[in-house]
Amino acid sequence: MTVLVRDLRPDARADLDGFVRVRHRALPFMLFTPESVAHDIAHAHPDAHLRRLVAEEDGEIIGTAQVGIAHDSPEPGQGYVNVYVDPERTRRGAGGLLVRAAEEHLAARGARRLLAWVLDEPGNLAFAERHGYRAARSAHFLRLDLAHATLPPLPDPPPGVELRKGSDFADDPRPLFRLDAETTADEPSDLDTEFTDYEAWLDETWRHPLFSPELTSVALVDGRPAAFSAARTDGGQRYGTVMTGTARAFRGRGLAKLAKNASLHRARAAGFTEAFTGNDAGNGPMIAINTWFGYRVCATEVRHVRELG
Template sequence: MTVIVRDLRTESRADLEGFARVRRLALPFILYTPESLVHALTRTHPDARFRSLVAEEEGEVIGTAQVSLVHDSPEPGQGLVNVYVRPDRVRRGAGGLLVRTAEEYLAGEGAVKLLSWVLDAPGNRRFAEGHGYRSSRSAHFLRLDLSGGTLPPLPAPPAGVELRTAADFAADPRPLFTLDAETSADEPSDVDVEFTDYEAWLAATWRHPLLDRELTTVAVVDGRPAAFTAAYTDGDGRYSTAMTGTARAFRGRGLAKLVKNASLHRARAAGCTEAFTGNDTGNGPMLAVNAWLGYELCATEVRHVRELG
């Protein structure tokens, strides 16, 4: 049977559902929907040169790739290649064909270093190493059962701290952009990013179809957003933390723990049954917060890097 690689067709519901299905089977810890896939293709900054690829066999989507330049990093020439194949359709050449197509595209766009997240399993790591990628830092996926598990009690906010939601900032979300930009810059990663384009943030982040503004929780101190946790939901009982951060001036006061706990309580009340999050393995403070909340490790991924040329 012949495998072909082509661009994802946003006008094809079958394509979008096939892509989302592959990702849910191969990477069930991250939320994908047809709407979020369209959003990524149409709202990602043009400088990222973003593409979504599918590997197709006999009319069925069996593999996927999301490919882009790291346009918001002060280090130029970095590209992202994230490839996932249906677990029951591996060893058919789909993964290798997706990688080659992605690498050729990014090299043509000026990339000199490629980065790829790879699940920490022997077969996945062998595949990456066989294509010239070397392992770098790692991150954990964590899961929390909201249907049967228990959450820590939700205390009253400390004096001077007010809990609000992202929906309260609908008229002017710029303060959340400022907080997101500061905290993202400090997030442990092998790729430095700088959020400087407010309009691009509005398009890609604030208007993301999975962003649940009622569950996204913000701690406000003296009128200033000081900490937040961004919540994604997929309408199927699944909740995911997209980002949690505290402004530098307010760290060490337990605000990240406060907003995450409050958001999870709201999520459970809204009918969410399972929650996912992820942390760099070197991010001890957030791993400790998530352990306190009851999250359990469900998988690990390892960043792999390949230098071109």
């Protein structure tokens, strides 16, 4: 049996379905749909040099790779390569072929430092070490049984604070862009990110097919967006918060918790049964908030780094 690596064909439904099937098996705590994968490819920033690779065995997709340049980082020359193989189809060489193709692509585009997320399991960690990657910081996936969880009651907002939906900003989402940019810049990570391109944010975030403006919650202080919890859904019963944060001037007032609580209540009322989120292992305040809601760690990934000569 021969394993081949090639680019995913975004106009081929079988490719999209195969990519999502592998990701669901390897990462059941992240939301993907064929439509979201196609959207990510179609709207990728040119400077990202994005590629979606698949490993195919006898016509069946058994492995995937998400590859690109971190164009929105202030430090140039940083690339990312995230490889996931169907857990039932490992040890066929798919992972190694995907890594090799990804590294060749990134090196040709000036990458000097490669970042890869690796599931915190012995086989995956050993694979990364064999390919020259060293372990760095870690992050957790968290899950909440939304159908049966006892959510905290919804309190009345304090004076001067108003809770709104993301959809209330449909005519002008720029205030949410500014809030997202500020909070993302302060998020713990080994890869700094700066959102400066509003049009790119509209394509990659606001118009993303998984994004739910109805379930996204925003806390306003005296009419100004001060905290938010951004929601995504997969068209089924799975809901995820992909960013929850507070502007610097308003931190320490419980506004992020207020916004996330409102989003969770609306998600459950809409029929969603599972809630997912992710946190850097060093983000103690957000981990404490999610634990307070009842989230529990369901998996951990370790960021690995490889310096290219």
